[in-house]
Amino acid sequence: MKIGIIGSGVVAQTLGNKLIGLGHDLILGTRDPDKLDDKKMFGATLREWTSKTGGRGKVATFKEAAARGELLINATSGEVSLEALKLASADTVGSKVLIDVANELDFSKGRPPGVLASQERCLAEKLQAAFPNLKVVKSLNTIGAPVMVDPKALAGGDHTVFVSGNDAQAKATVTALLKSFGWTDVLDLGDLSTARGPEMYMALWLRLWAATGSGQLNIKVVR
Amino acid sequence: MKIGIIGSGVVAQTLGNKLIGLGHDLILGTRDPDKLDDKKMFGATLREWTSKTGGRGKVATFKEAAARGELLINATSGEVSLEALKLASADTVGSKVLIDVANELDFSKGRPPGVLASQERCLAEKLQAAFPNLKVVKSLNTIGAPVMVDPKALAGGDHTVFVSGNDAQAKATVTALLKSFGWTDVLDLGDLSTARGPEMYMALWLRLWAATGSGQLNIKVVR
Numbered sequence: 001m002k003i004g005i006i007g008s009g010v011v012a013q014t015l016g017n018k019l020i021g022l023g024h025d026l027i028l029g030t031r032d033p034d035k036l037d038d039k040k041m042f043g044a045t046l047r048e049w050t051s052k053t054g055g056r057g058k059v060a061t062f063k064e065a066a067a068r069g070e071l072l073i074n075a076t077s078g079e080v081s082l083e084a085l086k087l088a089s090a091d092t093v094g095s096k097v098l099i100d101v102a103n104e105l106d107f108s109k110g111r112p113p114g115v116l117a118s119q120e121r122c123l124a125e126k127l128q129a130a131f132p133n134l135k136v137v138k139s140l141n142t143i144g145a146p147v148m149v150d151p152k153a154l155a156g157g158d159h160t161v162f163v164s165g166n167d168a169q170a171k172a173t174v175t176a177l178l179k180s181f182g183w184t185d186v187l188d189l190g191d192l193s194t195a196r197g198p199e200m201y202m203a204l205w206l207r208l209w210a211a212t213g214s215g216q217l218n219i220k221v222v223r
Numbered sequence: 224m225k226i227g228i229i230g231s232g233v234v235a236q237t238l239g240n241k242l243i244g245l246g247h248d249l250i251l252g253t254r255d256p257d258k259l260d261d262k263k264m265f266g267a268t269l270r271e272w273t274s275k276t277g278g279r280g281k282v283a284t285f286k287e288a289a290a291r292g293e294l295l296i297n298a299t300s301g302e303v304s305l306e307a308l309k310l311a312s313a314d315t316v317g318s319k320v321l322i323d324v325a326n327e328l329d330f331s332k333g334r335p336p337g338v339l340a341s342q343e344r345c346l347a348e349k350l351q352a353a354f355p356n357l358k359v360v361k362s363l364n365t366i367g368a369p370v371m372v373d374p375k376a377l378a379g380g381d382h383t384v385f386v387s388g389n390d391a392q393a394k395a396t397v398t399a400l401l402k403s404f405g406w407t408d409v410l411d412l413g414d415l416s417t418a419r420g421p422e423m424y425m426a427l428w429l430r431l432w433a434a435t436g437s438g439q440l441n442i443k444v445v446r
Contacts, residue, residue, distance in 0.1 A: 106342070114342035115342055115423065116342065117423075118341040118342075119329070119337035119338055119339065119341075119426065154445060154446075155445045158445065159443075159445040164430075187431075187434060187435075188434065189430045189431075189433075189434045190430065190433065190434060194430045194433075194434070196426050196430075197426045197427035197428075197429065197430035197431070198427055199426075200338065200340075200341075200423040200424065200426035200427065201423065201424050201426070201427040202423075203342065203419050203420045203422075203423035203424070204420035204421055204423065204424040205420075206420065207412045207413065207417045207419075207420035208410075208412075208420070208444055208446075210412075210413065210417075211410060211411065211412045211413060211417070212410075212444075212446045214446060216446065217444060217445060217446040218445050219442040219443065219444055219445065220382075220442065220443045220445050221431055221435075221440060221442055222377060222378045222381065222382040222440060222441050222442065222443050223377075223431075223435045223437060223439065223440040
């Protein structure tokens with residue numbers, strides 16, 4: 001499958017590596033693809049990243065990534081996701097699936113960052129409202145990048161990932177992709193309004209990270 | 224131990240039953256202890272409840288419960304917790320531990336209710352600020368009442384409960400009480416500001432309940 005990632009930070013790079021490894025065609029969209037040597041928070045520069053993929057990881061504009069990908073992933077920082085998807089002209093790309101893995105965080109008051117999601121504010125719903133042509137599926141935002149793409153490295157994969165979205169076929173596509181990553185417990189929470197749950201949960205995840213000293217963690221829904 | 228519960232709904236009743244079973248002296252505080260026959264949402268009337276405890280479950284005013292309990296539990300609805308603790312004159316009872324198990328929910332727009340917790344709004348911090356004499360420990364708010372008091376009935380108890388609070392000794396007291404309920408994985412998140420995590424998580428818990436069709440669930444922190 002041809003996959004376009006909107007975003008080029010560590011989450012985008014990690015997902016990109018995994019998808020390339022699984023044999024997908026991957027286009028990583030960035031604001032200014034000429035800036036290959038800019039330092040990324042956590043991630044590699046894009047020149048280092050693309051070089052490590054043996055040139056299979058392609059870097060393009062947001063717009064090219066959105067136009068060429070058959071399936072899209074929003075891996076920008078949640079605070080700028082709406083702007084990035086506008087720059088990507090996501091309204092012109094037809095009814096593609098968009099996996100939204102982002103969280104809106106507020107770093108203005110130090111760490112841990114504030115989590116801006118609330119019962120009044122849900123990024124996934126905001127993106128769906130702005131781009132009704134897309135089939136937005138919220139997923140993977142509850143997990144750090146290394147665990148996203150290698151769930152089996154943590155407790156043999158015995159933990160849970162969520163999907164929320166209005167389109168059953170889109171959720172089935174995303175679920176199949178997650179299973180190809182090694183996920184076994186993919187829990188469908190329901191329509192896109194249920195994304196408020198995993199988005200607000202991020203406030204707990206940040207404390208779990210602080211309390212355990214490692215982002216190599218996840219939750220298992222025991223039922 | 225003499226334990227005073229502020230609140231008389233199903234959570235208060237369920238915790239009360241468990242504590243009585245463990246041999247504690249239990250006083251359940253209610254707004255108007257003369258109204259023993261009022262219907263409760265989910266729970267029994269207080270006459271039924273106290274009768275089922277063979278009279279060992281005592282019903283009193285908020286104020287008596289707060290004065291007589293050596294350890295206090297806030298099991299009111301989060302929306303009215305501050306008012307209930309004011310009615311209980313909680314500012315006059317000295318430096319007692321208060322376990323806050325409540326969530327602020329908004330039922331005005333149907334179900335699932337909205338979760339009012341956000342990075343700007345944390346019930347436990349609000350209670351601590353209003354009653355600096357108390358040692359507030361947030362715990363058990365992430366779990367339905369039947370699982371709170373019988374963790375081993377779900378997956379043999381292999382799941383997690385959290386404590387947040389500013390006083391280490393108070394957290395140790397609460398942790399010991401939780402262990403007496405059967406909890407084995409009690410995760411200390413840190414100071415009381417970390418209670419934002421479990422409070423905001425409630426938005427996910429409500430969707431897990433809806434998606435799985437049962438409140439008999441919890442999360443295990445896999446790390």
